[in-house]
Amino acid sequence: MIENQGKMEIPTDNLTDSAVAARNLSKGYDKGQLAVDSLDLDIRPGEVFGLLGPNGAGKTTTIRMLLGLLRPTSGQVFIHGEEITTGRQKVKTKLGVCPQETVLWPELTVSEHLSLIGRMYDVPAKTLRADAERLIEEFSLGEKRNQPVKRLSGGLKRRLNLALALVHGPDVIMLDEPSAGLDPQSRALLWERITRLTEDGRRTVILTTHSMEEADRLSDRVGILDHGRMLVLDAPDTLKRSIGEGDVLEVDLDRAPSPEAVEALRRHGLVEHDSAAATTISVRGLNIMERFPGIVEALAASSVMIRNTRLRPNTLEDVFLKLTGRSLRDG
Amino acid sequence: MRFLPLSLAVAKRMSRDLFTLFFAILFPAFFVFIFSMAFGKSGPMRNQRLDLAVVNQDEGVRVSFGAGPDTLRLGETLVDVLESLSYSPSSGWMSSDSSSSGLASLDSLRLAAGKPESAVFDVVDTLLESEALKQVSSGDFDAALIIPAGFTKAAMAMAMEDAMGRVFLGAIDKFSAGSGAKGGKAQGVFGRKPTTSEIQKMIDDVSRGLGKGQKKSGVPLDSLSLPSRKADPVALNLAGDPSNLGFTMTGGIIKNVLDEFLKKVSQRSLEEAKEFLPVDLGPAGKELVSLENSSVAVETRTVFDYQVPGIIVFALLMLVSLVSVTLMLDLTQGHLERLKLTRMSSLDYFLGNTLPWMVLSVLQLALLFGVAKLLGYHNVGSMFAGVGLVVLGSLSSISLALIVAGLARNEKQASAVSTMIAVPLSFLSGAFFPVRDVVIVKDFFGHSLSLTDLSPWTHTTKALVGMLTFGKAFSEVRWNVFMQVGLTALLFLAGILLFSRRRLTAQR
Numbered sequence: 001m002i003e004n005q006g007k008m009e010i011p012t013d014n015l016t017d018s019a020v021a022a023r024n025l026s027k028g029y030d031k032g033q034l035a036v037d038s039l040d041l042d043i044r045p046g047e048v049f050g051l052l053g054p055n056g057a058g059k060t061t062t063i064r065m066l067l068g069l070l071r072p073t074s075g076q077v078f079i080h081g082e083e084i085t086t087g088r089q090k091v092k093t094k095l096g097v098c099p100q101e102t103v104l105w106p107e108l109t110v111s112e113h114l115s116l117i118g119r120m121y122d123v124p125a126k127t128l129r130a131d132a133e134r135l136i137e138e139f140s141l142g143e144k145r146n147q148p149v150k151r152l153s154g155g156l157k158r159r160l161n162l163a164l165a166l167v168h169g170p171d172v173i174m175l176d177e178p179s180a181g182l183d184p185q186s187r188a189l190l191w192e193r194i195t196r197l198t199e200d201g202r203r204t205v206i207l208t209t210h211s212m213e214e215a216d217r218l219s220d221r222v223g224i225l226d227h228g229r230m231l232v233l234d235a236p237d238t239l240k241r242s243i244g245e246g247d248v249l250e251v252d253l254d255r256a257p258s259p260e261a262v263e264a265l266r267r268h269g270l271v272e273h274d275s276a277a278a279t280t281i282s283v284r285g286l287n288i289m290e291r292f293p294g295i296v297e298a299l300a301a302s303s304v305m306i307r308n309t310r311l312r313p314n315t316l317e318d319v320f321l322k323l324t325g326r327s328l329r330d331g
Numbered sequence: 332m333r334f335l336p337l338s339l340a341v342a343k344r345m346s347r348d349l350f351t352l353f354f355a356i357l358f359p360a361f362f363v364f365i366f367s368m369a370f371g372k373s374g375p376m377r378n379q380r381l382d383l384a385v386v387n388q389d390e391g392v393r394v395s396f397g398a399g400p401d402t403l404r405l406g407e408t409l410v411d412v413l414e415s416l417s418y419s420p421s422s423g424w425m426s427s428d429s430s431s432s433g434l435a436s437l438d439s440l441r442l443a444a445g446k447p448e449s450a451v452f453d454v455v456d457t458l459l460e461s462e463a464l465k466q467v468s469s470g471d472f473d474a475a476l477i478i479p480a481g482f483t484k485a486a487m488a489m490a491m492e493d494a495m496g497r498v499f500l501g502a503i504d505k506f507s508a509g510s511g512a513k514g515g516k517a518q519g520v521f522g523r524k525p526t527t528s529e530i531q532k533m534i535d536d537v538s539r540g541l542g543k544g545q546k547k548s549g550v551p552l553d554s555l556s557l558p559s560r561k562a563d564p565v566a567l568n569l570a571g572d573p574s575n576l577g578f579t580m581t582g583g584i585i586k587n588v589l590d591e592f593l594k595k596v597s598q599r600s601l602e603e604a605k606e607f608l609p610v611d612l613g614p615a616g617k618e619l620v621s622l623e624n625s626s627v628a629v630e631t632r633t634v635f636d637y638q639v640p641g642i643i644v645f646a647l648l649m650l651v652s653l654v655s656v657t658l659m660l661d662l663t664q665g666h667l668e669r670l671k672l673t674r675m676s677s678l679d680y681f682l683g684n685t686l687p688w689m690v691l692s693v694l695q696l697a698l699l700f701g702v703a704k705l706l707g708y709h710n711v712g713s714m715f716a717g718v719g720l721v722v723l724g725s726l727s728s729i730s731l732a733l734i735v736a737g738l739a740r741n742e743k744q745a746s747a748v749s750t751m752i753a754v755p756l757s758f759l760s761g762a763f764f765p766v767r768d769v770v771i772v773k774d775f776f777g778h779s780l781s782l783t784d785l786s787p788w789t790h791t792t793k794a795l796v797g798m799l800t801f802g803k804a805f806s807e808v809r810w811n812v813f814m815q816v817g818l819t820a821l822l823f824l825a826g827i828l829l830f831s832r833r834r835l836t837a838q839r
Contacts (some may be wrong), residue, residue, distance in 0.1 A: 040760075064838070069668060071837040085837070092674050103665035107347040108340060119336040120673035148347065 017083035019204035025075035037228035046201035050219030058228040096170030106150035121168035213316040244318035247288035254305040261302035337683025357645030367706035384463040389482040405483040473577030477568040490600035579764035639764030640795035652749035654732035659742040675679040692725035711802025724791040733826030787818035
């Protein structure tokens, strides 16, 4: 672990290939507790990266260090190859942030918010007017453009919160639980917008969320963080295929299977059969569909007819719980 | 120029937040209203004079002006001034009589005979100090002023030293060839810069009335006997009950009157000295002469008139709480963090927040001044004279707010700490009554420095009282303005450093 910046050589290979890179990033607090422990991270341009973790896992600390708001105890952060502390002003224009809380000025209108933040990023006036107008339309804020924010609903405020992260056209957008508190319609709009953000392959989105569905749907890769360490980092499908108790295949039969048939199924996964007379049987296992032909064969061998099948695939939530456990966290 | 959009946003937020506006603008005006009810023309103190017992122990000094010796008694003149203090526009209590000259003409400091209806004091001459103090103890008088035996001697010594010093500084320039004469045309008496002993001899010769030649008015110099330039320091004693507002107000008024009185005495002495040695005066002399143009011309003066500048300073100090809470809200509600993510610099943030509050303080001044005028405030100086002082004062308050917001953990703490600092500071600045002070440096660039002089608001109060209530010129309050600028700069620097370090850099 790198103890302090400058004391040890920090590898800077391939930094320009990454939109966001962290090298040996650690943050310790007064009691010696490490909130983030030797984190290495490479987030590629054009991807949506989901950063997951239970409360107190170190997500917020990591995000704050990636944004340059929190000084790491050791390690470095690079945005498109630019070190965040030395090239802070240059890096700032590349970053757009949508904080978890709606950070808005109640007395200012929607237009005034976009104008203020745009000007604080030095967006030329003409470009700013056009961009603000486009964002107002995209986030369906047109009717409220001249309303003070204090008169907007929670959903509209969250939309504006996100629009402010985009007003200066950043390359890297950090979204901290962007859909929290949104109704299904607004969430659908938001998800569609996030997906479109990375379509051109230029922009990168870092998403933290407690919604596994959101992370699964939107993320190209997810990293699961716990106790300050990155437990896994891969594509959601890969994780679902490799971690957790697996998919569940429920099979309805024309009659109760024989004990031999049940035994034969056990070779393919964990079998749940409530009683000897039950006509439904569940087989649980990782990547269960690859074993489906064997399951059909085992049942056919005992002359049991399959009436119906249902598949409940392994979810990201299953992966998450498998890795982080079911005990409640403080934070 | 990122501070401009930020300033605009802050201004819009302020203008749309009626609660803040009320406290920032209307509250001080409301405060003026309350004070006018209590101390103004329409209040219970209407036509009510302050009761002052005077024990005049002044022995005066012997002087002669060619027409035989006379005794100059400045104590009596001071008592006359206090008795007649009314600020009549026709006479003015410090009006100068240009037709008379000579030290004897100090009598012209006295006002026209008769006590005006609008007199501030009911003055009663008392022979015994013990009797006067007894009357104050029993509540019959607001205060007792004891003028010591050596008052005239000390005042004249001060004036002579001042006048002689200034005149001879001019003389040294004039008589030292090429060392100060304009265009090098002056015919030097010495032909060189005189030595210290030559200067001392010249001063002694003239002050003893032994110089060569004749005075312009025809009075031979050898017939003159001028007061000594050496005397022991004396102190006028004002006794009273500090819990009595009448006493504190009397103290404030007498302090101002005494300052003006001594300046006038110095001015007359200076004119006399110039008669003997006509030379161009240096900048210090011009400052005194410029007093001629300052006249106090208000029809009626009440306690309220002395308090209005103080209320302005009080309002400025209330900004500390408003600004620090606003800054803390920026911090706790995440606005500051959102701005920190942009290209905004520390300076952008400070300027962006400072400018709207400065504008607001000027609006505050205008409203407060307008309300005060409606309620009977008698100002001599123009409100516009106070604008610069108010802008500076608001910067002092914003600087203090930056320090508070740099140290506080939340807006509640900021509000509590600001109030705990601002309210005592407003009292210590002399905003409502004069403060008995502790001198910490006797000579600081020619001025004594007290503990309260370390607060910029003390100088704001003094300069505002001088310019608005007494109609002083800027040159007369420039020391206070200089101190205000210096202290504000220090405070602003400290505020910026602290706030930047704790709030605007990456968190540790």
